[in-house]
Amino acid sequence: xxxxxxxxxxxxxVVADVVSVGALYAFGRRTRPDDIPRMGFVGAALFAVSLxxxxxxxxxxxxxxxxxxxxxxxxxxxxxxxxxxxFQSLILQHGGxxxxxLNSINMGAGALLAWGAWRMPxxxxxVRAFTAGFLGIMLPAFLMALEFEITGYGRGAFxxxxxxxxxxxxxxxxxxxxxxxxxxxKPELLEAR
Amino acid sequence: xxxxxxxxxxxxxxxIHRLDPRTRIVTFTLALLIVVSVxxxxxxxxxLFYPFICILVMLSRVPFAYILRRCAVITPFALMAAxxxxxxxxxxxxxxRNAVIDARTGAAISIMLKAYAAVILLTLLTSTGRFHRxxxxxxxxxxPPLLGVLSAFMYRYAFxxxxxxxxxxxxxxxxxxxxxxxxRFRTYGNQAATVFLRSWERSQTVYNAMCARGFTGxxxxxxxxxxxxxxxxxxxxxxxxxLVGRLMV
Numbered sequence: 001x002x003x004x005x006x007x008x009x010x011x012x013x014v015v016a017d018v019v020s021v022g023a024l025y026a027f028g029r030r031t032r033p034d035d036i037p038r039m040g041f042v043g044a045a046l047f048a049v050s051l052x053x054x055x056x057x058x059x060x061x062x063x064x065x066x067x068x069x070x071x072x073x074x075x076x077x078x079x080x081x082x083x084x085x086x087f088q089s090l091i092l093q094h095g096g097x098x099x100x101x102l103n104s105i106n107m108g109a110g111a112l113l114a115w116g117a118w119r120m121p122x123x124x125x126x127v128r129a130f131t132a133g134f135l136g137i138m139l140p141a142f143l144m145a146l147e148f149e150i151t152g153y154g155r156g157a158f159x160x161x162x163x164x165x166x167x168x169x170x171x172x173x174x175x176x177x178x179x180x181x182x183x184x185x186k187p188e189l190l191e192a193r
Numbered sequence: 194x195x196x197x198x199x200x201x202x203x204x205x206x207x208x209i210h211r212l213d214p215r216t217r218i219v220t221f222t223l224a225l226l227i228v229v230s231v232x233x234x235x236x237x238x239x240x241l242f243y244p245f246i247c248i249l250v251m252l253s254r255v256p257f258a259y260i261l262r263r264c265a266v267i268t269p270f271a272l273m274a275a276x277x278x279x280x281x282x283x284x285x286x287x288x289x290r291n292a293v294i295d296a297r298t299g300a301a302i303s304i305m306l307k308a309y310a311a312v313i314l315l316t317l318l319t320s321t322g323r324f325h326r327x328x329x330x331x332x333x334x335x336x337p338p339l340l341g342v343l344s345a346f347m348y349r350y351a352f353x354x355x356x357x358x359x360x361x362x363x364x365x366x367x368x369x370x371x372x373x374x375x376x377r378f379r380t381y382g383n384q385a386a387t388v389f390l391r392s393w394e395r396s397q398t399v400y401n402a403m404c405a406r407g408f409t410g411x412x413x414x415x416x417x418x419x420x421x422x423x424x425x426x427x428x429x430x431x432x433x434x435x436l437v438g439r440l441m442v
Contacts (some may be wrong), residue, residue: 004311005225005228005311007270010229010230037346038397041350041396042389043346044346047354048351048357063385065385068389079340079343089315090319093263093267096315097318154278156281157277174385178385178389181386
């Protein structure tokens with residue numbers, strides 16, 4: 001999911017970097033000073049949970065929790081995801097530095113869609129939570145496939161979507177259990193923003 | 194707890210470690226841009242890029258074994274991209290300068306070479322100094338203020354939360370050893386939720402404590418960032434070397 005440097009055309013990456021800086025200002029514009037520590041902590045949590053790996057189909061997958069970031073932070077998830085991706089890129093080499101903007105747009109869009117799914121009216125909480133987790137992975141995967149197609153990799157990337165669909169179902173399940181846990185322990189978190 | 198993901202080689206004494214963090218950021222980012230801008234299928238520049246990179250690794254004194262381990266991280270993704278290029282890539286790839294391999298194979302090889310060169314440069318950027326100095330360098334280079342302050346908070350609490358992840362992982366593994374099963378979603382979910390919940394609660398406590406000590410929303414920079422002649426030379430020479438490689442015909 002984290003696109004490494006050198007994979008996607010540089011022109012696309014540079015445009016995405018510029019767009020992501022614009023999005024950082026747009027989505028972070030109304031951030032209050034007392035929101036910052038909480039955003040920083042959620043960003044650190046996103047970085048920390050990416051250290052939790054679990055085995056899947058002979059390989060290892062780490063938790064993403066893009067959906068949860070969207071549920072907890074709303075539009076402020078974008079600056080947090082950008083910062084967490086910067087850390088993952090520099091420290092863990094998950095994704096590149098030139099592709100930081102591209103990865104941020106992909107995953108930030110996933111978080112925003114997850115937020116939208118979470119705010120759907122008249123839908124049971126469990127369905128909203130699962131959908132948020134699922135879409136938080138599927139939209140970034142779809143955007144990634146689109147970027148591969150534009151760069152000239154052909155339609156092969158769209159077949160990879162089927163693998164990401166499995167990961168998205170897992171994330172949906174995880175998102176559902178996290179939301180259930182929050183509802184029992186600290187329900188006010190889910191009412192934020 | 195022991196953190197193995199950060200600052201493992203940050204205290205080595207080498208030519209590159211002694212540089213100002215801003216020099217390293219600008220130099221390695223420029224080198225990275227030059228490397229990734231090589232058109233797909235163009236393999237000639239890598240004949241110079243890789244020797245340059247080897248020289249930089251030797252100058253940094255960061256062990257090659259560590260660099261190779263970092264390269265292994267991107268191997269699945271790079272292989273997937275190269276495989277896609279070979280199997281379903283466009284037929285409009287630039288023709289190869291030699292006739293030994295076809296355009297798609299050439300493009301796939303260049304993708305792998307670019308990805309590995311990029312990850313080595315990125316590893317060198319982060320392994321040749323303490324991470325907090327790198328963040329200071331970024332802030333001194335006028336990164337967006339929100340990104341700067343979020344990075345400062347994240348850096349402070351990434352350690353605490355990583356400890357939390359390690360503790361909860363150990364607890365989870367002792368209770369549910371073995372591979373993932375569908376029924377274990379709840380276990381992983383509870384672990385992640387616990388990490389989130391504790392972070393959320395601590396954010397308020399720590400923020401209140403910071404405000405009580407006069408925190409105004411900005412982290413002051415340390416004043417010992419200095420650009421010397423050696424920094425300037427490195428900042429010009431290294432990207433110039435990569436540019437020569439890039440323009441090689």
